[in-house]
Amino acid sequence: MNRKTLVLPAVVGLLAPVLAACGSTESAGGGGKNAIVVGTTDQVVASKDNPAPLDPAVGYEAGLWNVLRQTVQTLTIAPRGGGAPVPEAARSCTFTDTENESYRCTLRAGLTFADGTPITAEDVKYSIQRVIDIKAESGPIALLSNIDTIETKGDDQIVFHLRTPDATFPYKLATPAAGIVPKGKYPARGGRTGFQIDGSGPYTMKPEAEGDRVVRIELTRNPSYKGSLKVLNDKIELDLFPDAKAMGKAMDEGSIDMMTRAMSPEQASAMLVKPKDGVELTEMPSLAISYLGFNTKNPVVSKPVRQAIAQIVDRGEIAGKVYGSTAEPLYSLIPSSITGHTNSFFNKYGEPSTAKAAETLRKAGIKTPVKFTLHYTTDHYGAATADEFRALQRQLNASGLFDVSVEGEKWAQFRPEQKRGDYAAYGMGWFPDFPDPDSYTAPFLDENNFLNSPYRSIEAQRVLIPQSRREADRSAAAKTYEKLQDIVATDVPVLPIWQAKQYVAARDGVDGVEWAISATSELQLWELNRSDA
Template identity: 65%
Template sequence: MNRKTLALPLMAGLLVPVLAACGATVGGVDKDGAIVVGTTDQFVANGDSPAPFDPAYAYDTGAWNVLRQTLQTLMHVPRGGGDPVPEAASRCAFTDNASESYRCTLRDGLQFSDGKPVTAEDVKFSIERVLEIRSDNGAAGLLANIDTIEVKSDKELVFHLSTPDATFPYKLSTPVAGIVSRDAYDGKKLREGFDVSGSGPYTLETERDGDKLVSAVFTKNPHYKGDLKVRNGKVELRSFADAHGMGSALDSGDIDVMARAMAPDQIAELSENPRKDIALTEMPGLEIRYLGFNTKDPSVKDKAVRQAMASVIDRGNIADKVYGATAEPLYSLIPSSISGHTNSFFNRYGEPSREKAAAILGEAGIDTPVKLTLNYTTDHYGPGTAAEFAALRDQLNATKLFSVTIKGAEWSKFRPAQKRGDYAVYGLGWFPDFPDPDNFIAPFLDKDNFLNSPYVSTVARDQLIPASRREADREAASASFTKLQDIVAADVPVLPLWQGKQYVAARSEVTGVEWALNSSSDLQLWELARGSA
C-alpha cells in the first residue's frame, strides 16, 4: 500500500431494497428448491436487541442484508455501481440547485406483499416513523436532515431538507428508508421479533431456536414491481456459529454458497488449491476495522493516550499476521479506494515508534504503564477477530507503556454495552451504507452517530460535514474530507486499523455469484441462479 496521500476514483457499491412477511418456528418453512447461502451473522431478538429487523432499529450489515431482501426503497444503486437509480420510484430528482428539495414519483401498481397498494403516504409514514422512534442504534441519523415531507398525491412526494445534502439519494437507497405498511407497523414503537412486511421482490419466513434465528427463507413475491431482476424462486440464508462449520456445510453440499465471513485460512486454501466443484470469487470490498474510544472514560479521556496508541500500533503486522492477503493497513477512516482518502494517521505519526509514544505520554504527564481493556465481539466479524486483538494486546504490552488485557463478548451483548459506554476501548467494523466518503465520516462524527460517542468536534459537525454535502460534484468535496481526516488523526476518537477484501465461495452450478455481494458487503440474493448464466 502506498502510504503517501492517495486518492483513487470513487468505488460505487450496490445497495437495494426488498420485501416481506411472517415468522415461523423451527420446521415451519418450505425450502424445496431453495439456493442455500451460508453466513456467520448471528440474529438474536431479546431484551438488549428487541427488534433486529425493524428498519427503525436495524443498523448492522447482517440485519440490513435481511432487510435488503425484504423492504423496498425509493432508490437503489445499480448492480455494477454508480449513482442511485429509481427502485420503488419511477423517477426522483432534486428540484433546486442547492440540493435541499428532492421530489419522487412512485411506480404504477406498487403493492405490499398482502396486495394492498403502496402510496406516497406509506413512504412518508415509514420515514417519519424512523425519525419519531429515533432508536439509539444510530440508523435515524441517516435521515436526520429531513425537515418535512410533503405529499403531493398518491404517487408523488417531496423531501424538504434542513441543509443541502448531495448524498440524499444514496440515503434513500438504504434499509432505514425502507417502505413499510401502516397496517403492520406502529408509528411510535418498534416491531419486536423477526417479522418483516414490505413490497420488494421476496417475502420472508424464518426458523428460530429460542431467541435466535436459524435461517431466513426468501420466496419470490408475485406482487413485486421494481427495478430488480429476480433470477430465482427461493433463497435460504442459513446462519452458522463459525466459518469452519459453514465451510463443512459447503463441502458436504448442505449449502450452495458461503458468504460473509469466510476465515482467512479457508480463503488461502481455496486460492492455493483450486477445486472443480467449488469456485472462490474475490470482490472489491470497502470494509474497515477500527478501535473506538469512550472519550469520557478516565483511562482514555486524555487524547495523549489515544495518540500514543496510534503511534505504536503496527497495522501492517496485524494485517499480515492475522489476515494475510485479505487485508491491508488503513491510515484513515476513508478507505484508500474511495475518492477523498488521505493517509492522515501515517502523515501524522509515521512508522510505529515507542519513542514517539513515550514522548507523547510524557509531555501530557500520563503515568505508565497505562492500564486498558480492549473489548471485541466474538461472533460478528469472523474468526480472525480474537487473534487480531491478541496481536494488539501483545504489541501494546511490548512497549511497557501499556498494560493491556482483552475481553470478548457475543454481539448481542457487546453492541448494547458499547452503546451504553461500558467500554473505554472497543473494536468495531464498518461496512458502508453507501460508497461515498461522507459515509465513512458522518456516522462517527456527526450528531446521533452510530457509536453513540461523546466525542464532539464542532468544526467537523457545524462546518466541514455540511460543506462537503453541498458539493454535488463529490470530487469537489475532497478539501473538506482532507480536513476531517486530519481532525480524526489529531484527536483520535477512533483509530483505523485495516481495510479488507471480500470473498464468496460457491458450488460450480450456481451462477450470478460475482454479483451476490457488492463492495459495501450487501447481499444481492436475487442475482443467484442454478445452471447456465
C-alpha cells in the same frame, strides 16, 4: 455502517410463533430442488431490549439489512456496478432546488405490496415518518434525521424538505432505513416484533427460528414486484450459521450452494492455496473496516495516550499475520477505494516508532507504563478478532510504554457497555450505509453518532460535515474530507486498523456470484441463478 443486535435469551415469549429448524437443504421448509441455498454467518436475533430486529425503523446492522434488502423496496437503489443511486420504487427522483434541500420522487405506476395492496405516496410518508417518530436508540434514525417535513402530492408524489442541504440524501433513501412497509402491519410508534417482514421487494420471506434466533429464511420470488431489479431465480434459502466453521462444514457436506459473509481468513487462505473440486472462490472488493474506539472522557486514554497508541500500532503486521489475504492496513477512516481517501495517520505518524511514542508521552508528563484494558466482542466479527487483540496487546506492551490487558465479551453485553462509556478502549467494525465518504465520517464525528462517543469537534460538526454535504459532485468534497481525516488523525477519537477483502465460495453451476454481494457487503440475491437448472 456497523450495526447492532442485542442478544439476550429471556425473550421467547416476545416472539411470534416460529418453527424449529436446523440447517440442511433436505430439511428445508419448502426450499425445494431448485432453491439456491446460501450460507451466512449474519445473525438475526430478537431480545428483550430489541424484539423487532427486522423492522426497518429499528434494525441497523449489516446482517439485518441483508434480509431487509431482499424484501422491502426503497425509492432509490445503488446500481449494479456502483455509482449514484437510481430510481427503484420510484420512477424518478431529483432535487428540485439548487441548494439540495428539497427532493422529489414520483412512484412507479401500479406499485403494490406483495399481498396486492396498492402503494401510494402516503404509504411512503408513513414508512419514513415512523422511523423518525420511533427514534430507536440503536436504530437508523441518524440517516433520516435531517428531514424537516414530508409532503405528498396526489397518490404518486413525495417531496422531502430537508433542514440543511444534503447531496447524500438519495443514498440514504436507498438504505433499508427508508424501506416502504404496509401501515396495517407496522405500528406508527413502535417496532414490529417477531421476524416476519412484509413489503414490495423482489422476494417474500418465511423465517424459521429456534427460540430467539433465526436459523433459516426462505425467500420466494414476489410475483407482484415492480422495480428496477431483474430477479434471476425463483427461490433462495438463506441459512444462518453460528460461525464460519459451521458454514464451511455445511459446504463440505453439500448442504449449501454458496458461502457468503463471512468466510474466515483460514478458509479463504486454504482455498486460495488448494482449490476444492467443484467449488469456485471469488474475491470481491470490500468497504468494511476495523478500528479501535476510545472513550475520550476517560483520562486513562487522554489525547497524548491515544496519539502514542497510534504511533506504535503496526497495522501491516496485524493485517498480514492475523488476516492474511483477507485484509490490508488502513490509515484513515475512509477506505482507499472511496473518493476523498487520504492516508492521514501514516502522514502524521509514519512507520511504528516506540521512540516517538515515548516522546509524546514524556512531553505530556504521562507516567509509563499506561495501564488499561482493550475490550472486544467475541461473537460478532469472526474468530480472528481474539487473535487481532492479542496481537495489539503484544505490540503495545512490547514498547514498555503500556500495560495492556484484553477482555472479550459477547456482543449482547459488549455493545450496551460500549455505548454507556464503560470501556476506555474497544474494538469495532464498520460496514458503510452507502459507498460515500459521508458514511465513514458523520457516523463517528457528528452529533448522535453511532458510537455514542463523547468526542466533539466543533469544526467537524458545524463546518466540515455540512460543507461536504453541499457538494452534489462528491469528488468536489475531497478537500473537505481530507480535513476531516486529518482531524481524526490528530485527535484520535478512533484508530483505523485494517480494511477488509471479501471472498465468496460457490459450487459450479451457480452463476451471478460476482454480483451477489456488493462492496458494501450487501447481499443481492436476485443476481443468482443456476446454469445447470
